[in-house]
Amino acid sequence: MNLLSIRIITADMERLVAFYKQITGLQIVQYTPDFAELKTPTTTFAIGSTKTLQFFGGEDVAQPAQNRTVIIEFKVDDVDKEFQRLSDYLQENIVQKPTMMPWGNKSFLFRDPDGNLVNFFTPATPEAIAKFSEK
Template sequence: MEFASVRLITDDLDRMVTFYEQVTGVPASRPAPVFAEFVTPLATLAIGHTQTLALFGEDVAQAASNRTAILELRVQDVDAEVARLRPHVGSWVQEPTDMPWGNRSALLRDPDGNLVNLFSPVTEDARQRFAARPTSIPSDQDANPSGR
């Protein structure tokens, strides 16, 4: 089994696509007018309009009603991302904070109210936990090959 994507359902696809293009810096692909995907080397975020739900059956999902999941985006520098996104994000839940498990984290809500966590491992233990995981984020060594 291979984890393929997470899909959000929305009543306003264009607004959500614009928001996630701003947050991720990744342009959406639109294989159909009611469906969009943000494909990265590590994960895919799919967004479907509520019109797509008819393909699955009655009342299988409801737009803008999630209160249990958090989409997590690992970033190089949480504080820099918060500064970049502040003009585009209407609802910040948590300003950048160092978490007890070693990540620096900022929490926001997308236009439908879904939680989005921007985080960076900042302690040595946290960096070690993520060291073996695939990433498209340059390491400190990649950014500064001399190690300085």
């Protein structure tokens, strides 16, 4: 088994697509007004509008802007540099400034416009660096 994609549902595609373009600096392909993908070497991050829920059984299947359990994580080369680049843009959406985690990553946590938690992290200890160099 291989995890290939994570999708979030939003009521505001334009706002969320623009946000993820800004924070990642990566290209997002918007296939339709209701579906977009950001591809990385290991995973696809998809954004779907509430209109796409009709294909999965209706609007009761998922509720946009209701996540309080999942953290969307991106490994970055330099978390401090990303914090400096984004701190003005994110302003009041910053949850935690770059902080060393007990498991060896330096982490910068913030919320996207729908309230989803996003973590930019950089492996910092020799163990964490080794763990991620294998992927």
